Amino acid sequence: MREFYLRLPGPTEIPEEVLLKMARPIIGHRTNEFQQLFLAVTEETKKVFKTKNDVLIFLGSGTGGMEAAVVNLFSPGDTILLISIGVFGDRFGEIAESFGLNVEKLCFPWGKTYDPEIVKKAIYNDKEGKIKGVLVTHNETSTGVLNDLVPIKEILKDHQEILLVVDAISSLGAIDLKTDELGIDVAITSSQKALMIPPGLTLISVSDKAWEAVEKSKTNKFYWDFKKASANLKKGSTPYTPAVSLIFGLRESMKLIHKEGLENVFERHILLSRAFREGIKAMGLTLFADEQYASPTVTSVRMPDAVDPSKLRKILENEYRVFVAGGQQKLKDTIIRVGHMGYIDKFDIINTLWALGMSLDKLGCEVDTLSGIDKAQEVFKEV
Numbered sequence: 001m002r003e004f005y006l007r008l009p010g011p012t013e014i015p016e017e018v019l020l021k022m023a024r025p026i027i028g029h030r031t032n033e034f035q036q037l038f039l040a041v042t043e044e045t046k047k048v049f050k051t052k053n054d055v056l057i058f059l060g061s062g063t064g065g066m067e068a069a070v071v072n073l074f075s076p077g078d079t080i081l082l083i084s085i086g087v088f089g090d091r092f093g094e095i096a097e098s099f100g101l102n103v104e105k106l107c108f109p110w111g112k113t114y115d116p117e118i119v120k121k122a123i124y125n126d127k128e129g130k131i132k133g134v135l136v137t138h139n140e141t142s143t144g145v146l147n148d149l150v151p152i153k154e155i156l157k158d159h160q161e162i163l164l165v166v167d168a169i170s171s172l173g174a175i176d177l178k179t180d181e182l183g184i185d186v187a188i189t190s191s192q193k194a195l196m197i198p199p200g201l202t203l204i205s206v207s208d209k210a211w212e213a214v215e216k217s218k219t220n221k222f223y224w225d226f227k228k229a230s231a232n233l234k235k236g237s238t239p240y241t242p243a244v245s246l247i248f249g250l251r252e253s254m255k256l257i258h259k260e261g262l263e264n265v266f267e268r269h270i271l272l273s274r275a276f277r278e279g280i281k282a283m284g285l286t287l288f289a290d291e292q293y294a295s296p297t298v299t300s301v302r303m304p305d306a307v308d309p310s311k312l313r314k315i316l317e318n319e320y321r322v323f324v325a326g327g328q329q330k331l332k333d334t335i336i337r338v339g340h341m342g343y344i345d346k347f348d349i350i351n352t353l354w355a356l357g358m359s360l361d362k363l364g365c366e367v368d369t370l371s372g373i374d375k376a377q378e379v380f381k382e383v
């Protein structure tokens with residue numbers, strides 16, 4: 001019997017192949033074997049980022065990667081434009097503020113995407129050219145909204161001096177992020193989401209333009225220093241002890257992703273998320289996020305008035321061993337969030353819908369579970 005089903009938007013389930021690789025005896029990180037492995041795995045990750053830029057891999061969580069971007073690219077007093085559509089967008093702004101940056105905030109209603117016209121105006125109104133960077137979340141995990149970055153690319157086309165910094169923590173490896181094509185200077189992700197390995201790594205791509213900014217940055221930094229990481233990477237090394245076992249795991253997850261084919265991975269996520277959303281609606285439940293921008297990796301489901309999301313999650317966990325996430329901050333009592341990224345297939349969608357329906361039923365909330373499952377199946381049959 002499966003111990004549990006992890007339908008969180010991170011950490012996500014880990015394929016057996018990856019778990020087995022990580023269980024092998026640890027090796028020294030200054031050995032030739034590790035250095036070869038680190039260089040090879042770094043190259044593999046570039047394909048997932050769709051970049052020719054450098055990719056730096058640090059031991060740290062996604063938030064660490066966001067902080068690393070801020071401290072390496074900017075200096076205290078610099079102005080940046082923050083596009084926020086939820087908790088993680090806000091966090092990016094808080095990190096920048098905590099390092100003395102002047103954060104011009106463009107905050108949009110939760111559950112919706114950003115308005116490109118407002119972004120355009122903010123850039124246009126910056127006559128003195130103060131804005132040094134635009135910080136934006138690709139996939140807002142707190143609401144389940146995917147931001148289309150193409151309009152930002154268009155807006156920044158005439159502002160080559162502005163850096164585009166993207167939090168791709170819950171998208172990279174599941175959603176197509178064309179780092180180079182979109183002109184993204186720094187993209188950040190972490191290991192515990194679509195990359196299908198445990199928490200502990202943050203991966204950061206750095207463009208040539210970003211490296212110029214790194215040279216000018218006056219913010220204090222030590223552990224996150226991009227220059228030290230880059231100098232070490234040239235020798236297949238890291239400045240400090242790396243997460244050796246996670247690198248074993250990353251190598252294997254890269255193999256699995258490339259074996260399935262990156263584009264197939266993206267298609268799978270689109271299909272599974274669509275089936276899940278259609279299933280939810282057919283059950284009689286309501287989606288929280290604007291469907292036009294619904295995330296392929298996480299879905300937020302609005303709870304019926306009579307349902308306490310924390311009680312529902314308890315039943316899901318205790319009776320069906322299904323773990324989903326609650327809403328964050330002001331959405332705590334309003335939604336649940338279901339992750340469907342990384343190591344996930346059709347069966348996971350069907351059993352999650354079923355467990356959700358059964359748990360709601362237990363709470364006395366009538367939903368049409370069978371119609372939900374039926375609808376999800378219909379979506380699967382379309383392809």
Ligand SMILES: Cc1ncc(COP(=O)(O)O)c(C=O)c1O
Pocket residue numbers: 009010061062063064088137139140141142167168169170190
């Ligand atoms: C979009 C996004 N940004 C940032 C983070 C923070 O990452 P971590 O929890 O690894 O620090 C998360 C984590 O869920 C996320 O989904």
